[in-house]
Amino acid sequence: MTPPFAPAIDAHVHVLPERLLAAVRNALNDEAGWEFAHPTDREAIEAVLHEAGVERYVSLPYAHRSGVAADLNEWVRARAEESEMLIPFATVHPDDDVADVVYDALEAGARGLKFHCPVQRCPPDDPRLDPAYELAADFDRPVLFHAGTAPMFRGDSAVGPVPFESFVASFPDVRACCAHMGAYDVEEFLAIADDYDSVFLDTTFAMSSAAERYMDFDPGTVADDRIEELSDSIMYGSDFPNIPYDYAAERDHLLSRDLSEATYRDVFRRTAERFLG
Numbered sequence: 303m304t305p306p307f308a309p310a311i312d313a314h315v316h317v318l319p320e321r322l323l324a325a326v327r328n329a330l331n332d333e334a335g336w337e338f339a340h341p342t343d344r345e346a347i348e349a350v351l352h353e354a355g356v357e358r359y360v361s362l363p364y365a366h367r368s369g370v371a372a373d374l375n376e377w378v379r380a381r382a383e384e385s386e387m388l389i390p391f392a393t394v395h396p397d398d399d400v401a402d403v404v405y406d407a408l409e410a411g412a413r414g415l416k417f418h419c420p421v422q423r424c425p426p427d428d429p430r431l432d433p434a435y436e437l438a439a440d441f442d443r444p445v446l447f448h449a450g451t452a453p454m455f456r457g458d459s460a461v462g463p464v465p466f467e468s469f470v471a472s473f474p475d476v477r478a479c480c481a482h483m484g485a486y487d488v489e490e491f492l493a494i495a496d497d498y499d500s501v502f503l504d505t506t507f508a509m510s511s512a513a514e515r516y517m518d519f520d521p522g523t524v525a526d527d528r529i530e531e532l533s534d535s536i537m538y539g540s541d542f543p544n545i546p547y548d549y550a551a552e553r554d555h556l557l558s559r560d561l562s563e564a565t566y567r568d569v570f571r572r573t574a575e576r577f578l579g
């Protein structure tokens with residue numbers, strides 16, 4: 303019997319204004335040569351997710367420079383108002399008035415914060431972000447980081463297990479996810495998740511059946527036992543629509559494993575609920 307996927311939560315989706323999405327795609331095309339066939343507007347994105355069995359998804363904005371986060375957060379929030387599926391996150395750039403931007407976003411209904419450490423040039427333990435983390439703790443909202451070296455950030459001091467664990471140790475009350483299983487340092491990030499209840503990892507890209515081809519990472523190196531042990535810390539995500547492969551590839555490797563039904567329910571839904579609070 304095929305293990306259950308629906309009703310899933312996809313914890314890592316990018317519904318973005320058309321121009322920003324095009325800029326992200328152009329950067330990935332230039333640097334990685336990836337081509338994108340998926341739709342860019344919210345309704346078409348949601349149709350694909352819904353068809354696959356996704357009930358709700360987290361939409362993650364990007365602020366690649368200062369001064370753009372407030373408008374972007376408001377744009378995502380407005381899309382959430384039109385949607386039954388979209389769970390809005392917010393972002394801020396470390397050079398913004400961090401406390402103001404984050405307070406306004408959380409007060410307006412953002413369910414969490416997103417930081418892309420290498421693109422925003424800020425490690426998770428960057429003290430400029432402390433006001434954001436203090437507000438996340440006050441509002442009981444989680445934080446999601448691109449904090450790993452994949453796919454093109456090896457040697458970048460903003461990423462890797464050291465600055466992530468330094469943040470986690472300073473803010474143990476803030477639920478924190480490292481996207482992409484922390485690739486390419488998956489073992490080290492799994493060990494951090496062993497040590498801290500507040501730490502989560504998302505499966506985005508790294509656990510897809512396309513990871514080896516597009517990211518030079520073999521998801522088979524993560525043993526079934528590790529996923530069972532950490533099923534309340536590992537949640538499904540996809541990076542849709544910015545993936546150079548079919549949406550089904552994001553889950554078919556996971557579904558081909560011999561995991562317990564409880565672990566599948568955790569990974570595809572319950573862990574995201576715990577993360578979101």
Ligand SMILES: [Zn+2]
Nearest residue numbers: 314316362541
């Ligand atoms: Zn992403």
